[in-house]
Amino acid sequence: MDKVGPLWCFLVFVFIFTQTAKINGSTNTKGNDNVMGVIGAIVDNSSRIGKEERLAMKMALEDFYYRFNQSLVLEVRNSQGQPIQAALEETSLVAEVGSKSDIPIFSFANTTPKWAAERWPFLLQASTNEFNQMKAVAAIVESWEWQRVTVIYEDRDSSATSVLPHLSNALREVGAEISQLVALAPFASSSLSKELARLKEGQCRVFVVHLSLSLADKLFEMAKRMKMMESDYVWITTDPVTSLVHAMNATTISNMQGILGVKSYFPETGGHFKEFHRRFRKRFRSEHPEENNHEPDIFAAQAYDAAWTVALAMRESNKVPPLLLEKVFHSDFHGLSGKVEFIDNKLVSLNIFQIVNVMGKSYRELGFWSYGHGFSENINENAAYNSSMKVLGQVFWPGGPWYTPRGWTLPTSTNPLKIGVPAAANFKEYVKVEYDQFESNISYTGFAIDVFKATLEELPFYLPYNFLPFNGTYNALVEQIQLKIFDAVVGDVTIVAGRYQYAEFTHPYTESGIVMVVPVISKTSNRAWLFMKPFTMAMWILTGVINFYNGFVIWLLERNNCPELKGSVLNQMGMLIWLAFNTLLSTNGNRNFVSLDHASNFTLIDLDGKGARLHSNLSRMTMVVWLFVALVIMQTYTANLTSMLTVQHLGPTVTDIETLKSSNAIIGHCSGSFLSRYLVEVLHFNPNNIKNFSSTEAYAHALKNGEIAAAFLDVPLANLFLAKYCTGFTKAGPTYKVGGFGFAFPRGSPLLSSITEALLKVSESGQLRELENNMITSAKCEDVEPDKETPSLSPNSFLVLFILSGGTSTIALLVYILRVDRSILRHKIMWRVMRTIMGHWGSQKRRFSRRVSDLAENASNSSNTFELRNQV
Template structure:
């Protein structure tokens, strides 16, 4: 309110000085007070309707007392006049109840007076906040709550897929904010961005300035919530500024639409073609209303010949119903104060358009509104909107309801009815849109900025730029735009949209939650995620001992044991026939070891004289041949196919080792590493060059670097032979294009981007970008397993058994005797066969020479040693 409580007390005191006692109603009638503004169309309609209502009641009711209506004039420009008129009606006229008061300023003043004097106040204002009824218990709202109107308008906007609206309202007081709050809430639930433009009351100059500014903005959907005189000024000014043409959408609330019947035909045809209005619903097909309509037009034309249109509107019906409510509550006996208030609030009355009842000191909220369209010299009724049901051409229970206003038929839009307006205009004043691009991209494959000093031109290329150009070609209209490099952080670049320095951003901009406070993003055009890149290392580890890799430790141990054992057996059998195997204990030990390991590869000494040692050595050399061939093959495989593995496999090992990690400087990755992955800021390093990152990874300056997935793919395409992804992929947004919040372009560009992606064009661009690096990704190989004794136990059992048999025979029979005969020849032939087989397996093996056929044949004629 714009008046203090002290002012109220002064007014009340003035009323007491004017009249000390209230003049009671006489037997001639009960006084009903009315306060209207006779200078406005609303006030004129209300006065005529109130007089008609009281006359109808007195005519139809045959009682002892009649009701008398005393109407005082007020002015919306001076609310104090309404307060003085109310005190005069109470103190001088003896009014038992007061009706009228079109504005909230008037209502707030008179409600205080009524509550002090226990006089019910029935206000016609549509801007009464809920808290007012608690402060003033004698205040009753007769205008239905209009919250559903906000939902109706939001449904209209959603029907045509407009994503942004500008609400123009008169900034009068806190009560007006309730309507704006309802509209904002309804739009938010529908995903519609709201721009609020407040106009000072009756300030035509400010209105003209705001209209000029709004013309320069791209939004073309306007919701007008102004008083009737201000709305007329607005539409006149909009027409003068060429804003009542094709592409614009104007939607008026009930504050204007409820009075369109009073506008002369020339004004409608000149200024208001194509306006859509939401109007309070009236049941006009009832016989009672039809009779009222005829009588009202006749009476109104006689009392107000200056008005060009004599139709009754919603305010006339509201005033008629209010008088009927009071009259029916007073019927039968004289009453006032709390009793009368209780009768009013608890009653169920017959109104001009049906039953009326009150909820929480107010008429039941309206849930039905009429949709009208200004066309030609008047308007036409498109249909209705019913809360929880939607749009329909009728309001009866058999109507076909729809969620879309499009089902009501063709709307006549400003500039012509052919095409539905887009709701925005990017070519305002013929200027192309300004899009910022990041100049600090670490990979110029997404955004590459080159300046030619000779031509004084800057060229901007890259995958993001080419993709945006392809997307723009998919739009159903021509979009003109310019690209401007921005040499700052990505967060600052997005913030430029909020500051209105750019109309959008094109580039490798990550979709991050905290950036949504400044702008909105399209769908990501890259794979989302944050990954870790680490160097690759050989799986062979230390190459100094690489020669031992073909066999396991157990295998080498067993080879050594079986060699010593076989050498011992041969040495023991041959020492009596070879002087080199005798001598001191040290000499014999050395001979034993030399014989064990040298015989594994070759035997240069004197050939065995004993058949027992020959038998043991034949099997021993066969096993040695197999082992050497397998060793050679496995070692060659290890050297030829070298396995690779990442140096780090998880972030836990990085954190536990206190290793340094890298990240790109112009990104959000640093905050994610600190706040989410809990890395210490002292262990992180910023980079602005991919080459520096690669060098520091190779030199172990940093143990790992963190990239967004698209950047990681590019880095690996550039340096794939030394690095790989490791660890999990952390869920973060990919790259997207950026637009202002609620931008009408956003859904259209997102749809076009999806079309480009589904057509395969985006994949082609990505593959072309990665292939241009001319580097093939290195695949990690599985480790090559070392061979264990489990694969050779049969060979070791064979050679060990044969040596053991020879040893047992030698020990059991002592010094051998010379023998000859068929058995000896058979043994010699058997050994000859083994030698031939060994020679065929490896012609280069010098071991087989010990058992060649020539050497064995020379011993056939001489007695062998057993």
């Protein structure tokens, strides 16, 4: 196939309808009495598009004749490969013909100026709508998260006034932007190498190509020669190139490997299209044997539909010009290219585009993009849509990498980044700029510098840079990026909305927020329940339980020996409770409930100077351990309570900003920061009551001597300040949410996303936290160690004592129970023995009585009573 002719969208394709068969003074009716008129067209006969359009129009008029037996004559003027000449031809024809009788004129040229449509309402725009196509391009850019693109276009007014604004707006909607525009002359190829060399030195690697196929062919040939069709490059072509990808020769396809293309879609289905397709391929092969591919594309389908529209309107209007124009405006049918309908003198735009990927000897159809829906693998009622192109599968990128190009790279020039650093930072721990004695060498240290260096180590590429000091406010420092004096800013720079007009920021590397720092004062510890604080609640409960248990054991052991522990049930319960809990007071009271007499015997009750001694050794053992535990507990309680009463409790002098404002107090903040505006506009402080300071020492001095009542600091700076002045100051009030510290880069910088990703890796690995801890630790406290609040004591502190006391009482209780059981058993045995003895004695007595009775009876019968008595 010969190289395709000049840019198709600059070709003027005009239909002229006349009531006569004259054009340029000639008549050609071919002997047909049913000739309705002549259709004139200006095309480039040498271009692929011109060839397809000319054949398609001829076929449309032939089909119209076969259906309605009415013919139209097609007269074609050759633009001879000169799109500018074609445009001039169109203008002259519109002025000459259209102005006479409102004859409708179709233009397939994207070069049709806006003023032409306004001046000539009979001029109909039949070209593809560029707006939807640019939306498709922007959707591709959004899918792969590219942020900047370079647009290469042909140097004509039409692209600058229609295509470029559409593309710019579409990219802005998805968070991207055009980094630069490269205009190429339509016929000049000498500047290609120069322009491509300049692009290669830049950072952007995503190129949108909006050129004619002939110029695009030269562009990609040169790009391949300059190794710009390799890894990390992205090329996206628009409809003028992509719609002809099926007709490209092998050399052109080889030069375009890996490009993505947006192609106008039309349904290649239905019996009508299949018949057209068969006939078109046969005739195109016959008329243009020089072409390798004979498939029709969108341009042929649109040309066929346009010719059919005109012919049908002429038939229905009887060639009356005003009625003819009206019939064209009301066209509504489904043609080869889709639905044919005009709104505001323009053909209804296509809403579906095909996404193709050039690879191998041809191209692969990845899927579709539909306006208002997104990407899908097919077009039908059940199609699944997604906003990301990633659902269409793997893309073959230039150079053949499996990973997705990031869309940018470092500039090939060796110039390192110029990074601005605040030379007069308030907190040297964050940024410290030091000059040597000759002021020839400058050292940059601090937490912010360390974090930035750690971030660069996480980048997958080497990034050269130079630190440069800056003396001025932080707002002025960030503004230097917009002025292109600095390429970035590193330091304790707060991320605030007002600075986004100059630069963009990375993810914050510190905690965000503003806090109020105030001096502390002593507070009286006069709390109603302070007496309970020496012990925890668990300690109080366990103490009560063990005392009640010990009291119960003593009561049980001594109740039979002590009359005071007897009586009614109510009296015994009262004595039990009294005995249990009075033991704690017995170690310090003047009148002991349990005391030791002169004979070293324990006395239970000594309220009136009289006592009852403990009679059981078990009771004495239990009491000794109990008194020891009670002594330790009471002494510990007394000491802890005394400590709590005498320790100094500190609190903030001011607890909220309303107190500061109502008292008209003076407050302070860092010099050069954004806080001055924030304190006035957001927190509504009187600007006359605000002072700025340039060092931590100045803050501390002003707060101590009462020069200011409070200082407002960023949270990370406040933490550092309180680490250095660990007593005497504290945070007060809420934390006001603002951005933390971040690194600043130019708006739209391709470095920003990589730096942010690397910074997150530093944070997630724990290295950021380690650097921050090292900074806080290095800030040695200049005050004495603060008094810590005395903690409440828990049962863990007395666990051994409680086990000793409880265990002793338990042992005594068990011994007592065993003794009682044995005594009861012994009494039962003795009773059984006595009962046995008494039973035996009773039987003997009864036998003796019976014997005596028998003898007496015998004696009455005997005369010798004296002998009987002797026997007895």
